[in-house]
Amino acid sequence: MKRPANRFLLKPLNLAVIAGLCVPAATALAQSEEDKVIEEVVATGTRLKGTASAVMQERKNQAFVADIMGAEQISRTGDGDAASALRRVTGLTLVDGKFIYVRGLGERYSSTQLNGASVPSPDPTRNVIPLDLFPADIIESLSVQKSFSPSMPASFGGGNVDVRLKSIPTESVLNFSLSTGYNSENSDNGLTYNGGDDDWLGKDDGTRAAPEAILERWESKDFLDNLDQATALDLFSQVKRSYGPKEDSIGPDAGFSLTAGDSVDLTDKWRVGYLLTSAYDSETEVSQEYELQQADRVQDDIIISRFFDEINTTERTVQWSTLLNLGIDYDRKHRIDYSLIVLNDTKDEISEKFGHTENLSVSEGVRIRDMEVQYEERTLYTNQFKGMHTFPELNFAGLDWYYSLGRSVRYAPGSMEARFIIEDQDQDGLFGGSDPISLIDAQTAGRYSFQNLHDRVENYGYNFNYPMTLGRWETEFKFGADFVTKTRTAENRRFDVNTLAFANREDLLGDNFGDILSDDVLANGEFNDNRPIIRDTTIAGDDYVAGQKLDAYYFEADFFFDNKWRFTGGVRWEDFRQVVAPFDPRSNQIDIDDEADRSQLAFEEDAFYPALALTYFLNDDMQLRASVGETVVRPDLREVSSATYIDPLTEFPIAGTPGLKTTDIVNYDLRWEWYREAGNNLSVALFYKDMTSPIESVQSPAQDGPPLIRIANAESGEVLGVEVEFLQGLEIFGDGIWDNLFTSGNITISDSEIVLDRQNIVEQTGVSTAITNTTRRLTGHSEYVVNLQLGYDSDNGEHSASLVYNVFGERILIPGIDGFDDNYEKPFHSLDTVYKYYPDFNTTITLKLKNILGEEKEIEFEDTLLRSETKGTEISLSYKYNF
Incomplete structure (x- = not known):
């Protein structure tokens, strides 16, 4: 069966909504005139400190506070993607392996760019792009600008992350690498099920997708409501049911990459080049988890009423990426580059959960067993053009321009869940062995979900800069524009399996979903005619269409006085428009009747955002810089829709709030920097953020199931802290081994506070929130973040090693209600080591150990465990050869 790549069509009304909304210089080449014989000169230095010098130089030259991480630094720490690498940057923490929190502010407070351009997100729950999509092999550097400058998007509070991909090389490049790895948690058998033939490619071959007959009914608005039993059985017989699970041994991880590139001179003035890199990686992770869903308080005691105390999960990820760069350069003054980026990340997870609810517990002589499969493909396609032009005849004025068109797709055709009941037949309080197990007799014994999300982002702009010299003043004026148009369509279909359709409950006995509901049972079993075996549970708001349009213009001026002072300032003007419209899938009409509520789904604002920076050069290698800027944080697309969605981080349902306000932020930064010899450096920074109406998460009391999280505005908020960063060779302690060692790291200590008003939040969200802590x-804010690294480089250059440590302080993930304290993610002490061996000039062998301490991920409240997940220790080995 062919995969139905996009069966949910964009309807005319959706188009109408969107239509209404949208009313570094090239490397110079040098050649000596004649060959000369010179004495051999040997330069020594560590690999990291050599590349750090270049990175530090770029950071030193920035007018506004920024941190930059180069490709060699990423390789040194052994991180596999942009998200993992960025947690090494000062003040940054990683959440869910995908999203970066800058200075304790959630991902909504940070903007992400790819090569300086906006790109779409394939994550349906967030407006920002998951940074784990970008493998380390294609990254040239990562830039995190923490203070606002007019040339960057004004919608950020913590910082702007720019993922810079590799460009065309200055010389011929051809290499490949192979890798394999294993996780200590995978030593026992893991859970598997019968998937599709193309799973190793990260592609569903149609096995999990909804069958053609059901898709046709959904498209024609003939939903699976009130079906007669014969039709229901016929439709369900075409759906995949053989999900298992079963236990099997877990093989090792595997990956490879291939890179080829070159640049050649066509004439004295024309130069062309290309770079092609492709990579593939397949990993499997087995984990044991714990999940508390509801707790009650009886006087001073906390009673656990709904929980899963034994969860076995196996997650397989398949990632592949392709990057193609083409470039042409004329006379080292004009350059045009084209980039094609294709990224795919597929997650295939199966879990088996054992636990209790209020009505199904040990005291009732039963225990529940849930099995769940979650399968999703996230794909990003981006085409980018950019030009860089220098005009010597105009005092070396420069013009840069770019055009980016990106599309992201999240295709989730295979999510299903089912619930079983284990009876304590011998009443010994133990479950297993000969105790009978059966599929629960209920309307919601199982559920199938099919989801599709499409994002499209078009971004183009230009920047013109003009330098001037006026006596002791060196100046540069810059102005430009930035235009972004984003559209999103999301559709969700689901149906439940109703086992009340069975006339004989004994037919539900067994622990395998596919066997209980086999083709033979569906064809020959006894069923109740008035209870169809499947019923459509698609609800209003499962479909939505959204759009954004941003027009921005900026002016910036940079003044150097007497090589001692630098004054930089400017202003950005943004005109922002956004609309989000939830639909009733059965009627394709907007799912809001009240005109006043409908008006809250559209948002428009325009404002000026100024920024000013001052740098004082204490001497050639030491400087003091200060900056202030005004920025804004706007709600995500889903956060202004009342539709409910599941947060993959907490697995709690989240409902947006129409009429949500934007957050205004005033940012203050002060940093002292000392750049010393051989890449050694030290910096100390102070920062403060004053926030008006910060966007926050609040919790509503649970009815049946996990609590509902709502998005609302607090009254005010502030963040303040200090950052320290350093890199130092240990030769200061003496000769010998000390010459080969260096240490680097960063420490951030900060605090934050928000003030909430219960009544205002009730009025804004329309539900009771019962907030425990209004201050x-x-x-997501951590009071401390620590990154430390001890590095070694051998004298002969054949060996290098790093020991890397990272920890973040506890942070609130779920705010508390009903007198319960907030839920905190506990500190995770990550200790990794990377060893590299260079047996010859062309070969690199890398050995990595991650999470050596075997830490677990834990979330707690009042010393009570809410969530836990084992992570295991990972070991990997890779071989790279340069031709």
Whole structure:
């Protein structure tokens, strides 16, 4: 069966909504005139400190506070993608392996760019792009600008992350690498099920997708409501049911990459080049988890009423990427580059959960067993053009321009879940062995979900800069524009399996979903005619269409006085428009009747955002810089829709709030920097952020199931802290081994506070929130972040090693209600080591150990465990050869 890549069509009304909304210089080449014989000169230095010098030089030259991480630094720490690498940057923490929190502010407070351009997100729950999509092999550098400058998007509070991909090389490049790895948690058998033939490619071959007959009914608005039993059985017989699970041994991880590139001179003035890199990686992770869903308080005691105390999960990820760069250069003054980026990340997870609910517990002589399969493909396609032009005849004025068109797709055709009941037949309080197990007899014994999300982002702009010299003043004026148009369509279909359709409950006995509901049973079993075996549970708001349009213009001026002072300032003007429209899938009409509520789904604002920076050069290698800037944080697309969605981080349902306000932020930064010999450096920074109406998460009391999280505005908020960063060779302690060692790291200590008003939040969200702490830290904020590294480089250059440590302080993930304290993610002490061996000039062998301490991920409240997940220790080995 062919995969139905996009069966949910964009309807005319959706188009109408969107239509209404949208009313570094090239490397110079040098050649000596004649060959000369010179004495051999040997330069020594560590690999990291050599590349760090270049990175530090770029950071030193920035007018506004920024941190930059180069490709060699990423390789040194052994991180596999942009998200993992960025947690090494000062003040940054990683959440869910995908999203970066800058200075304790959630991902909504940071903007992400790819090669300086906006790109779409394939994550349906967030407006920002998951940074784990970008493998380390294609990254040239990562730039995190922490203070606002007019040339960057004004919609950020913590910082702007720019993922810079590799460009065409200055010389011929051809290499390949192979890798394999294993996780200590995979030593026992893991859970598997019968998937598709193309799973190794990260592609569903149609096995999990909804069958053609059901897709046709959904498209024609003939939903699976009130079916007669014969039709229901016929439709369900075409759906995949053989999900298992079963236990099997887990093989090792595997990956490879191939890179080829070159640049040649066509004439004295024309030069062309290309770079092609492709990579593939397949990993499997087995974990044991714990999940508390509801707790009750009886006087001073906490009673656990709904939980899963034994969860076995196996997650397989398949990632592949392709990057193609083409470039042409004329006379080292004009250059045009084209980039094609294709990234795919597929997650295939199966879990088996054992636990209790209020009505199904040990006291009732039963225990529940849930099995769940989650399968999703996230794909990003981006085409980018950019030009860089220098005009010597105009005092070396420069013009840069870019055009980016990106599309992201999240295709989730295979999510299903089912619930079983284990009876304590011998009443010994133990479950297993000969105790009978059966599929639960209920309307919601199983559920199938089919989801599709499409994002499209078009971004283009230009920047013109003009330098001037006026006596002791060196100046540069810059102005430009930035235009972004984003559209999103999302559709979700689901149906439930109703086992009340069975006339004989004994037919539900067994622990395998596919066997209980086999083709033979569906064809020959006894069923109740008035209870169809499947019923459509697609609800209003499962479909939505959204769009954004941003027009921005900026002016910036940079003044150097007497090589001692630098004054930089400017202003950005943004005109922002956004609309989000939830639809009733059965009627394709907007799912809001009240005109006043409908008006809250559209948002428009325009404002000026100024920024000013001052740098004082204490001497050639030391400087003091200060900056202030005004920025804004706007709600995500889903956060202004009342539709409910599941947060993959907490697995709690989240509902947006129409009429959500934007957050205004005033940012203050002060940093002292000392750049010393051989890449050694030291910096100390102070920062403060004053926030008006910060966007925050609040919790509503649970009815049946996990609590509902709502998005609302707090009254005010602030963040303040200090950052220290350093890199130092240990030769200061003496000769010998000390010459080969260096240490680097960063420490951030900060605090935050928001003030919430219960009544205002009730009025804004329309539901009771029963907030426990009306004054607390920001969600996701850690009071400290520590990154430390001890590095070694051998004298002969054949060996290098790093020991890397990272930890973040506890942070609120779920705010508390009903007198319960906030839920905190506990510190995770990550200790990794990377060893590299260079047996010859062309070969690199890398050995990595991750999470050596075997830490677990834990979330707690009042010393009570809410979530836990084992992570295991990973070991990997890779071989790279340069031709």
